[in-house]
Amino acid sequence: MDMFMEYLKAFLVGGALCLIGQQLIDRTKLTPARILVGYVVAGVILTAVGLYGPLVEWAGAGATVPLSGFGYLLAKGVEEGIREHGLLGALTGPFTAAAGGVMAAILFGLLAGLVGKSHDKS
Amino acid sequence: MNLTQTEYSNMTDKASPPSKFLRNSILAFVVGGAICVIGQALINLWSMVLPEDDAKIAASCSLIFLAALFTALGLYCKLANYAGAGTLVPITGFANSIAAAAIEFKSEGLILGTGVKMFIIAGPVLVYGPVAAVLYGIIAWLLRLFV
Amino acid sequence: MATRAGKNTLMMQNKPCISGFAAVAGKKEGEGPLARRFDKLYEDTHLGQTTWEKAESTMQGEVVNLALGKANLTAGDLQLILAGDLLNQCISSTYGLRELNVPMLGLFGACSTMALSLGTGAVLVESGAVQNCAAVTSSHFCTAERQFRYPLDYGGQRAPTSQWTATAAGSTVLTPGGNTGVPSVQAVTFGKIVDMGITDMNNMGSAMAGAAADTITNFFTDTGKTPDDFDMVLTGDLSQVGSDLMNQILVRSQIELKEKHADCGLLIYDRETQDVAAGGSGCGCSAAVLCSYVLQEMQAGNLKNVLFVGTGALMSPTSVQQGESIPGIAHAVWITGC
Missing domain, CATH: 3.40.47.40 (Stage V sporulation protein AD)
Known part of the structure; x- marks a missing residue:
């Protein structure tokens, strides 16, 4: 039952965050790149003001998988950075925390580029 | 043509069909939610062999791997055609944008094509996200000094 | 000679003839209402080439030859070819027509290029400056998408007001007026x-x-x-x-x-x-x-x-x-x- 609730929360919060994104696509002229930047920066800000942390606690992957979760990760990295290294940590923190995800995206992206072939959509 | 740009802009808005709001919203919610459920399942799986924090990172990397794989197979864009923000907003959308660019621009070479243009869509995320975090860090550090 | 009517229109006296015309198209167009009308359909929109740009060029070269064939002419009979496409510096036309060995005018009019090249060609034939010429343009969904929008495998939704770039090419062969049985x-x-x-x-x-x-x-x-x-x-x-x-x-x-x-x-x-x-x-x-x-x-x-x-x-x-x-x-x- 706990397991089910965990998945349900992830589904609801993750779905809701995507639902907001869909409204931005359908009702504004924002391009996907702008929307993604908005999510990451919003994730950083919401973490900074203490709102995103509790959401992650409650929804797990529902809050960490959307790109705002990437912003949360960056902000958490910075918090830890300045705790351990002071001001220098503000510089080293973001990528320390995000290193795994960014590196995976570069590595698997490159591999896809090496083996993949572009597809006609028609 | 005695037609002002404002008048024409209004005519254009009227002539343009709206998006299928309800259908798009439902699909975005369901697919986006489903990707997050897969993410949660991956966290739980990796937790069996890794400490909790590492399991979360491993789960993100797994999702990114899956997104790159589906992109290379030509399936991610087909799903995205229906799911919209449901496939754009999760971390998989970020991975898709890098993998798709890497594939697309290979014809211009591995260095100047793939290497340079890989971040043609994802680039701003990797610029403004971390910079926002650094700004937060500086503010947080200053607050610690004075509070 | 063409004479001017009103401010903007050129009237033809000799009425240059469209002695040959041909159209080729890709897979999606081949599933559309005009499928049976095209001279050639490409199931593989790569046309066996390594890049989408090469595929589009190939299409443009082929359609000119098809139109010439229908006009019972060869490339050697052409004094000029007017061509254009959507890509930067009109590369589809340049590479597609490189082997023809015919003087070429590259034109850019975005999606109006067929009317632009046909109209310009007609005026030149009418004036007697050119005997036979071809007007040709092409577009390819994949090359246009790469240049104007996103990588093909990038997942995105298309706005309901957006238009789908056709993978297709068309060519006309213009000859001096007087030919009967042709437009x-x-x-x-x-x-x-x-x-x-x-x-x-x-x-x-x-x-x-x-x-x-x-x-x-x-x-x-x-x-x-x-x-x-x-x-x-x-x-x-x-x-x-x-x-x-x-x-x-x-x-x-x-x-x-x-x-x-x-x-x-x-x-x-x-x-x-x-x-x-x-x-x-x-x-x-x-x-x-x-x-x-x-x-x-x-x-x-x-x-x-x-x-x-x-x-x-x-x-x-x-x-x-x-x-x-x-x-x-x-x-x-x-x-x-x-």
């Missing part, structure tokens, strides 16, 4: 740049509608003709949104096209089943529709007078990102059947 060019109206202030790259039809209305109005004013004198006023490619807007603007000038109006972007696909949003676009769309269905019907005597109005959106990805509005242009060619 001929009666008049040409080159259009001016008309900017309606539209900045949305996903709504090109509305950016071009003003230019189309302007050129059509000029044509009817200059020639004293009315839509009743025509069997078809064929715009390419305004698609749904642009067609609607153009007709609204024309009504303000007391020009009602009604059922005379057809649009290449609406003819080439079935919007209900083919998921192309507002309809088709691209140089190859109007070229392939004109050089298949329309000219075939004219040759068969089912259409007598057609006003072909090619429309183009003259923007680049750079100008759009810099916030510039999208100027439109339209050129009209009056074609008469045999």
Whole structure:
């Protein structure tokens, strides 16, 4: 039952965050790149003001998988950075925390580029 | 043509069909939610062999791997055609944008094509996200000094 | 010699002949309503080439040869070829026509290029400066997508106002007037740049509608003709949104096209089943529709007078990102059947 609730929360919060994104696509002229930047920066800000942390606690992957979760990760990295290294940590923190995800995206992206072939959509 | 740009802009808005709001919203919610459920399942799986924090990172990397794989197979864009923000907003959308660019621009070479243009869509995320975090860090550090 | 009627229209005395025409298209177009009309369909839109750009070039080279064959001419008989496409520096035309060994004029008119090249060619043949020439354009969904939008495998939704770039090419072969049994060019109206202030790259039809209305109005004013004198006023490619807007603007000038109006972007696909949003676009769309269905019907005597109005959106990805509005242009060619 706990397991089910965990998945349900992830589904609801993750779905809701995507639902907001869909409204931005359908009702504004924002391009996907702008929307993604908005999510990451919003994730950083919401973490900074203490709102995103509790959401992650409650929804797990529902809050960490959307790109705002990437912003949360960056902000958490910075918090830890300045705790351990002071001001220098503000510089080293973001990528320390995000290193795994960014590196995976570069590595698997490159591999896809090496083996993949572009597809006609028609 | 005695037609002002404002008048024409209004005519254009009227002539343009709206998006299928309800259908798009439902699909975005369901697919986006489903990707997050897969993410949660991956966290739980990796937790069996890794400490909790590492399991979360491993789960993100797994999702990114899956997104790159589906992109290379030509399936991610087909799903995205229906799911919209449901496939754009999760971390998989970020991975898709890098993998798709890497594939697309290979014809211009591995260095100047793939290497340079890989971040043609994802680039701003990797610029403004971390910079926002650094700004937060500086503010947080200053607050610690004075509070 | 061409004589000027009114301010913008050139009337042909000798009426250059469209002695040959051909159209080729890709897979999606081959699933559309005009499938059986095309001279050749490519199931593999790569055309066996390594890049999409090479595929488009190959298409353009092949369509010229098909049109020449139908006119019983060879490339050696051509004194000039007028060509263009959507890609930077018109590379599809350059590489596609490189082997032909014919003097070439590269033209850019975005999706209006077929009307631009056909109209220019007709004026040159009419003047006697050129005997035989070919006018050819192409577009390819994949090359256009790469240049103007996103990588092909990038997941995104298309706006309902957006248009689908056709993978297609069309070519005409023009010869001096007097040939019977083939369509001929009666008049040409080159259009001016008309900017309606539209900045949305996903709504090109509305950016071009003003230019189309302007050129059509000029044509009817200059020639004293009315839509009743025509069997078809064929715009390419305004698609749904642009067609609607153009007709609204024309009504303000007391020009009602009604059922005379057809649009290449609406003819080439079935919007209900083919998921192309507002309809088709691209140089190859109007070229392939004109050089298949329309000219075939004219040759068969089912259409007598057609006003072909090619429309183009003259923007680049750079100008759009810099916030510039999208100027439109339209050129009209009056074609008469045999």
